[in-house]
Amino acid sequence: xxxxxxxxxxxxxxxxxxxxxxxxxxxxxxxxxxxxxxxxxxxxxxxxxxxxxxxxxxxxxxxxxxxxxxxxxxxxxxxxxxxxxxxxxxxxxxxxxxxxxxxxxxxxxxxxxxxxxxxxxxxxxxxxxxxxxxxxxxxxxxxxxxxxxxxxxxxxxxxxxxxxxxxxxxxxxxxxxxxxxxxxxxxxxxxxxxxxxxxxxxxxxxxxxxxxxxxxxxxx
Numbered sequence: 001x002x003x004x005x006x007x008x009x010x011x012x013x014x015x016x017x018x019x020x021x022x023x024x025x026x027x028x029x030x031x032x033x034x035x036x037x038x039x040x041x042x043x044x045x046x047x048x049x050x051x052x053x054x055x056x057x058x059x060x061x062x063x064x065x066x067x068x069x070x071x072x073x074x075x076x077x078x079x080x081x082x083x084x085x086x087x088x089x090x091x092x093x094x095x096x097x098x099x100x101x102x103x104x105x106x107x108x109x110x111x112x113x114x115x116x117x118x119x120x121x122x123x124x125x126x127x128x129x130x131x132x133x134x135x136x137x138x139x140x141x142x143x144x145x146x147x148x149x150x151x152x153x154x155x156x157x158x159x160x161x162x163x164x165x166x167x168x169x170x171x172x173x174x175x176x177x178x179x180x181x182x183x184x185x186x187x188x189x190x191x192x193x194x195x196x197x198x199x200x201x202x203x204x205x206x207x208x209x210x211x212x213x214x215x216x217x218x219x220x
Contacts, residue, residue: 031084035061039094043084046092047072049175050124075125076184091184107147108177109169111135114151115180116173117159119216126214127173129187131180133218136191143191187211190218 031040040059047053047068052075055064066082073080076091084092103111111131119130137143137150144150151157159165187193188210195215199205207219 030086031061033061033063033066033082039084040065042094043069043089043092046094075186077188090182091179092182103147103181108181110151111147111180112174112177113165113169114157114159115176116169117164117167118157119173119176119214120164120167120170122214122216124172124176125186126216127176128179128184129190129211129213129216129218130193131177132185132187133190133193135180136185136187136189140191186213187218190220192220193218 031037031043036059038059040061041057043061044053044055044057044059044065047065048057050072052072053065053068055062055068061084069084069088070080070082072092073082073088076088078088078091111134114134115127115131119127122130134147134150138145138147144153152160157165190210192204192207193216194201194204196205196217197215204219210218210220212218
C-alpha cells in the first residue's frame with residue numbers, strides 16, 4: 001500500500017513538471033518585450049520591409065520593436081498588445097505553418113500577377129489588400145470558388161481588359177500575394193475596391209466603405 005502511494009505521488013509530480021515545462025515552452029515561443037534571438041531578428045526584418053520598423057535589426061525586442069508590432073497589429077485588426085504571438089506571426093508570414101496555402105504555384109503566380117496589374121504603384125499595404133479582396137471573393141457565395149474563377153470572371157478586373165495583366169510582375173506584388181495568403185487582410189474583409197477618381201459606376205460608389213488605402217477605396 002505504501003509503495004503504491006509512493007508511485008502515485010511520483011506520477012503526480014511528473015505530471016505537474018510536464019505541464020510546467022510545456023507551459024514554459026509555449027510561453028517562450030512568444031516574442032515580446034525583453035525577448036531576444038533569431039525569431040526577433042526575423043520579426044524586425046519583416047516589419048522593416050513593410051515600413052513599420054526603422055530601428056536596428058539586432059534581435060532584441062525593445063520599445064521600438066514593440067511599437068512597430070502594435071502599429072502592424074492595428075493595421076491588421078489584431079489586438080494591439082505588442083506581443084508577436086502565433087496569429088501576429090501568421091499575419092507577418094513568419095508562422096512555421098505559413099507555407100501551407102492550399103494553392104498551386106501557378107495559382108500563387110496568378111494572384112501576384114493580378115495584384116501587380118491592379119495595384120502597381122500603390123502602397124504595399126494596398127497591394128496586400130487587393131490580394132485579400134481576391135481571396136475574400138473565393139470564400140463569398142456571390143463569386144466563383146476558385147482563384148482562377150475569381151480573377152477571370154467577366155468584368156471583375158480592369159487589368160484583364162486593358163492588358164495590364166500581361167505586364168511584368170513587380171517583386172513587391174509577389175510578396176504581397178504571400179502576405180495575403182498568410183492571412184493579412186488590410187481591407188478588413190472587403191470584396192470590392194475602386195479608385196474614386198476614375199470609377200464611373202454609381203453602384204460601386206454605393207457600397208459600404210471599409211477602408212481607404214492609397215488611391216483605392218475598399219468596400220463590402
